Amino acid sequence: MSNEELFPAIGSLAQKTDDLAGAHTGDARPAADEDEERAVQEIESLCMSCEKQGVTRLLLTSIPYFHEVIVMSFRCEHCGFSNNEIQSAGVIRPEGTMYTARILARADLDRQIVKSETCTVVVPELELTIPPSRGQLTTVEGLVRNVVTDLSAEQPLRRIQDEATYAKIQTIVDKLKEILADDDEEEEEVHVAGPVKSKSAVDKDAPMPAFTLKLDDPTGNSFIEFVGSTADPKWNLRTYRRTKEKNVALGLVAVDEPTATEGGAEEAENIGGGLEGENEEIYVFPGTCSSCGHPLNTYMKKVVIPYFKDILIMSTNCDRCGYRDNEVKSGAAISEQGRRITLKVEDREDLSRDILKSETCGLSIPDIDLELHAGTLGGRFTTLEGILDQVYEELSEKVFAHGDSTVAVDGKSRNTFESFLKSLKEVKNAERPFTLILDDPLANSYLQNLYAPDPDPNMEIVAYDRTWDQNEDLGLNDMKVEGYEEDAIKDAKADVAAS
Known part of the structure; x- marks a missing residue:
């Protein structure tokens, strides 16, 4: 028997029920062969309340754009106990x-x-x-x-x-x-007065x-x-992706012996399995949660990105209040020039590219008038699809946090923002081609080249000299790495003379 016969759509089940009801209006009981065509199957079951026999009704159906489910309803005519439940008829999904x-x-x-x-x-x-x-x-x-x-x-x-x-x-x-x-x-x-009316009506x-x-x-x-x-x-x-704890809770993997280190260490501990400088190395820094004050650990890992540079990924997760924070820092020296990366996205394969957006990087998509200034979302190391999902969630929470649909948000109407979010959703699902621009004056941002080490035909990377204003914003104009000892001596003498 095919899957469609076992799990017909809800609409077809409703139509079949109406047809059977119309064909037997006024009849005592439908024929036995038509009983088999009924969508709902009835099974006698033990009532856990009075321990007498009740009836469980099963409905096998499919939800449009979802998958197959089993709807169950139990009722005991003796004590009146009833229960309704739904179970998935599919498999546990990979994500x-x-x-x-x-x-x-x-x-x-x-x-x-x-x-x-x-x-x-x-x-x-x-x-x-x-x-x-x-x-x-x-x-x-x-x-x-x-x-x-x-x-x-x-x-x-x-x-x-x-x-x-x-x-x-x-x-x-x-x-x-x-x-x-x-x-x-x-x-x-x-x-009291008469028939029950619909509250929604x-x-x-x-x-x-x-x-x-x-x-x-x-x-x-x-x-x-x-x-x-x-x-x-x-x-x-x-x-x-499910965490190991969730896989254990679902019974998908076995519980391993605990490997976590004891809390309260005063120094950072290396819990990786490699030598110093290797990618497998992970450091743990004890601290306190900024939200609830509960002790927690911050994990830091050095990652080498091929054809780019070293970066530091830091992650904090509080088991008590659920606070989470992730941050990415550059592990290399400050570049002499800035970098502008332009990518023409044409299909969903481009959405799987790895992207490192530093906290000094601006992101823009001119096709939908999207522009994120430096500092927005902080440092992120994810995929192109992941960062667009994050942008969508942040903007939708800001827009839909207001009540009336006509209320202006940042000088624009709600309808304008909804139209923009619809365009953003089309972009993040690769339903239309678009152009992505990453502009980082410190050149600490990265977008994966699928053709590396050969040039990517859809990507353009331009190095440029920073302006004086950009260096001022980054604090580079006042930074001095050579001959600073003489300045320190002069400042000390000036302080002595002043006193």
Whole structure:
């Protein structure tokens, strides 16, 4: 049996259900052969609440632009216990996924969500993190309602036992209710007076605070719906390599013997396996987290980039609060000239080029009027696709942090920024050719040459003399590396004479 027959699309399942219902309107029971055509399969299962027999319903279906899933629903007619869950029918993907959606209007609350049992949901504006739990097939609105229900369950008891915790949780609940725009009084009147009305229909025009929804799934089996196409400016997907800890948690690799060094060392320790000067050498510097003050280690590694120069990569990661920081420094002398690198990007293969952007380097893409000044994003050693993803995330967080879609941001309307972000997304997905320019007055930036050691036909590298203003900004005009001893003696004599 083909995969399409086992996992038909949701639309075809709904159509089949409607056809069967219409064909047997008024009949006592459909025929046995038509029973086999039903999309939902029913299996008797033990109820874990009353230990009697309940019914589990299984629906095998596929999500458009995602993959196959199994939707399960259990209900016990004896005690009323029910449970719904979703499981992936595919394999664990090679990389984890991070979906980001900006929820700006009530229409965005209808976006479909597939949340696996390994997915972590984060709402940064509310400092809300939903840890991995059972899988769900729902919408953004349904997810928010579930959070409100779960957080409100024990609130009366918390109000008596721990008023401080009650106040913090209630603040989050109130903000979530502003998103839902539910009116408790109207809700009670609707239930008493007659048929239940849709809350979204009653309050669809109510103002809604904007927020960001992030789905972080190391298995890659979660999903949030985009509108129209993947060029949706409110939607973004980023993939990442799983850490060893996440692979251990998923059961993909075995737990090795601990190799970490004891904390509290006063001196930097070499934990690499090579000799001094080799690429495998890693140094550890004990310190404290600038966010929570917890002790942590900063790792530093010297990397030799072929056909370029040595660089130093430093990484800091706090296990307690999650603070992370990465920085790249040049390990060579200051160049006498600056360097300008121009690359014509034509396909996705160019996006895999390694790129070293130092903190003194400016980045620009004239095709979409993008220009990043020196110091933006700091020093980064990644791929071209990675740095464009980072630029997109930084800009989208800045733009969508505001509420009304007509509010001006940095002198431009929201619609203008959304159009720009759409162009940026096309660029970072290589859906259109573009030109990338790296301008570094210290020549500490690098872009991989795929044809090295031969010249790259799509890349142009120009060396230029720095201006006096550039040297002044970099502090080079006052730098003196020869004959500084005489100046020190003169300054000391001047201080003595003055005293």
